[in-house]
Amino acid sequence: MNPVFIAGPCVMESFSLMEEVAQELVRLNQIYHIDIIFKASFDKANRTSIHSFRGPGLEQGLKWLGDIKTKYRLKVLTDIHESYQAEPVGEVADVLQIPAFLCRQTDLLVAAARTGRTVNIKKAQFLSGTDMQYPVEKALEAGASEVWLTERGNMYGYNNLVVDFRNIPDMKKFTPTVIMDCTHSVQRPGAAGGKTGGNREFVPAMALAAKAFGATGYFFEVHPYPDNALSDGPNMLYLSQLESVIQSLL
Numbered sequence: 001m002n003p004v005f006i007a008g009p010c011v012m013e014s015f016s017l018m019e020e021v022a023q024e025l026v027r028l029n030q031i032y033h034i035d036i037i038f039k040a041s042f043d044k045a046n047r048t049s050i051h052s053f054r055g056p057g058l059e060q061g062l063k064w065l066g067d068i069k070t071k072y073r074l075k076v077l078t079d080i081h082e083s084y085q086a087e088p089v090g091e092v093a094d095v096l097q098i099p100a101f102l103c104r105q106t107d108l109l110v111a112a113a114r115t116g117r118t119v120n121i122k123k124a125q126f127l128s129g130t131d132m133q134y135p136v137e138k139a140l141e142a143g144a145s146e147v148w149l150t151e152r153g154n155m156y157g158y159n160n161l162v163v164d165f166r167n168i169p170d171m172k173k174f175t176p177t178v179i180m181d182c183t184h185s186v187q188r189p190g191a192a193g194g195k196t197g198g199n200r201e202f203v204p205a206m207a208l209a210a211k212a213f214g215a216t217g218y219f220f221e222v223h224p225y226p227d228n229a230l231s232d233g234p235n236m237l238y239l240s241q242l243e244s245v246i247q248s249l250l
Contacts (some may be wrong), residue, residue: 003249004148004179004217006077006095006120008039009243010232012057015064020224022072024239029074032250038074039094039219040065044099044231045081058085066092079121083111090115100124100152100184103135113144120148122181125155129170136174149174150219151210152181159188163206165213179217180210182245186235200226203237204245211249218249232241 008021010191025036040063044054055061061078069076069092077095080086081102089096096112098105100122112119123132128169132149139147149171153161163185171178186202207218223229226236237245 002034003215004177005034005036005246006034006039006179006217006219007222007225008077009229010041010221010236011044011230012040012042012061012064013055013230015067016066016222018064019071020027021222021239022074024242025074026072028243028246032137032246034246034250035075037077038068038072039080039097042058043081043229046099058088062088062092064187069094080108080112083107086111086115090117093117095120095148097150098122098135103127106138109135109138110142113139113142115143116143118146118148119144120179121155122150122152123167123171124125125161127154127217129164129167130173132171133174136168146177148177148179148217149173150179150181150217151215153187161185161187163209165209168210168213168215172216177216178214179219180207180215181219182206182210183219183221183232183235183237187232188234200235200237203235204241204248207245207249220245 042055062214065076075094079097079099095118097120103121103124114223121135136147151167153163156162168178182203186199222239222242223236224239226233
C-alpha cells in the first residue's frame with residue numbers, strides 16, 4: 001500500500017501558481033500510480049510579522065481550491081484556524097488540517113470532526129507524540145470519520161526545531177496514518193528578520209529518516225521558485241525536486 005502524499009504551496013499566492021503545482025501532481029500521480037493530495041492555505045494566520053502576506057482569504061481561497069479539485073481531479077487539503085471555518089471548508093476540502101499551535105483547541109477539533117471529513121492534526125511544537133492521544137480522542141468522540149497525525153518537530157532553543165523521530169511510532173499507537181511534515185520540520189522559526197528561515201537541503205533526508213521510523217505519509221510544501229515565495233520559501237522544496245524525493249520513498 002502506497003503512503004499518503006500531501007504536497008502544494010504554503011499559501012495560495014495566485015491561481016496560476018496553484019495550477020502549475022497541480023499539473024505536476026497529476027503527472028506524478030499518473031507515472032507512479034499514487035494519489036498526491038493538493039495542499040494550500042487560504043490564510044496564514046500565524047505569520048511572524050503583521051506585514052507578512054496571508055493569502056486570499058476564505059471565500060476566494062475556497063473557490064480556487066474547488067476549481068483545482070474539479071479541473072484536475074485531485075483531493076485537496078487546507079487548514080482552518082477558527083471553528084466557523086470548518087463547515088464551509090468541509091464542503092470543499094477532502095482533508096481539514098489543524099495547525100500545530102492549535103491542536104489542543106477543543107472547539108476547533110470538534111468543528112472539524114463534525115464535517116465528516118478526514119482531520120489531519122499537526123503535533124504541536126511543545127507536545128510529545130504520546131500527548132497526541134488526547135486531540136485524537138477529541139476528534140473521534142466528536143464524530144470524525146478518520147484522524148491523521150503529523151510530526152513537524154519540537155522547539156529547541158532559540159529560532160530552531162529538532163525532530164525526535166520516536167514521536168512517529170508513539171503516534172502510531174493512536175492512528176495508523178502518521179505523516180512526516182518534511183518541510184516545516186526544517187524551519188528556523190522567526191530566524192530571518194521577521195520571517196521564518198529554514199534549510200530545505202535537509203528535506204529529502206528528513207523524509208527517509210521518517211520512513212525508517214515507520215511513517216505512513218509525507219507532507220511537502222513545494223513551489224516552482226521557493227526563493228520568491230510569499231511564505232515559507234527557505235524551507236519549501238523546489239517543485240522540480242518533488243519527483244526524486246517521492247521515488248526515494250516508493
